[in-house]
Amino acid sequence: MDVFVYGTLADPERVAEVVDDGTFVGEATLSGLHRVDGTYPTLAPGGEVHGRLLRTAHLERLDAYEGVDRGIYTRVRVPSDTREGSVWTYVGDPESLFVPVDWPGEDPFPERVRHYLRRQPVVVRTDG
Structure with missing residues (x-):
């Protein structure tokens, strides 16, 4: 499975620590969201961010690394x-990461992200 990575998981050494089968399959650009740096990087509505496509069969290891079960990041x-x-990509909860990002809506954070993705033109395009 391919995962768009734009932060710490874009580093080959970090990927090797997290998954034993991670392979970068190319550069990519995510349009419709942009990177915001806080405690760790996250995404926010609008703009674009450059990153890499990581292929791995171990999404559960990436989920553990990103703190999905603790509500730090959500995978979408x-x-x-x-x-x-x-x-797939990971979006960090602004409250957990101490970043001033406003995701529209009143629902829990993961639902606000999913709702935004359903209504806005967000897409990952491979570079080259």
């Missing part, structure tokens, strides 16, 4: 121009 599917038609 984003449309892409890859053969699968979508990739």
Whole structure:
């Protein structure tokens, strides 16, 4: 499975610590969201961010690293121009990461992100 990474997981040494089968399969750009740096990087509505596509069969290890079970990050599917038609990415909760990002809505954070992705033109395009 392909994952769009834009922060610490874009570093090959960090990936090797987290998953034993991680392979970078290319550079990519995520349009519709941009990077914001706090305690750790996250994404916010609008703009774009450059990153890499990471292929791994171990999403559960990435989930553990990103703190999905603790509510620090949420993993979401984003449309892409890859053969699968979508990739995963992680979006950090602004409250957990101490960043001034406003995701529209009143629902819990993961639902606000998913709602935004359903209504806005967000897509990952491979570079080159």
